[in-house]
Amino acid sequence: MRVTALLVAVMWLDVLRGPAEGGRSHAPWLVALAGLAGEVAFTALEALAAAAFWRVLGRRARWSELAPRLLVASSAETLAVSIAAGRARLPHVWGLMLAGPRAMESGGPPHGIAAAFATFGVLAIVRMLISAALQARVARATFPAALLMVATMWLVSRLAAWWTFDLLQGRSFQP
Secondary structure, eight states, rough: OOOHHHHHHHHHHHHHHHHHTTTTOOOHHHHHHHHHHHHHHHOOOOOOOHHHHHTTOOOOOOOHHHHHHHHTTTTTHHHHHHHHHHHOOOHHHHHHHHOOOTTTTOOOOOOOHHHHHHTTTTHOOOOHHHHHHHHHHHHHHOOOHHHHHHHHHHHHHHHHHHHHHHHHTTSSSSO
16 A cells, blocks of 8 residues: 555656646646645645544555555546646546536636635545545545545535635634
């Protein structure tokens, strides 16, 4: 699993290098490495949260087993990022279905809900299914239980992104 995770990290590096080379960066590999470091950090945090979640449910799932598996699950996201960045030449409808609304946006999302759910597409569902299957094995849980846990974590993270985006834009839920 660690070798596969390393291969996925190389995929992330390649996907992140493309937009950096197309931009005005003088060091596209440095930008890509920073992006990869961010992806690995977020994967480590996701594994930490998943391990805690499994512990609450009475299952043992070690962080060291979850982290490489979650990086492997993110392989579907590399394709989605490539589509959203315009590297994969697809009709707009296919890009929207696979990578979500972020594949269609020309500028930034106008509201928090658009920002939070911009990544929702078929490939996000594939990532959740892969993650649930891999986590079910580690936690020795059923696939439906793992899928419920993964979907709950995904939804909570989307709600947090929505509210954070709106608050940073000066919008509040207070009258």
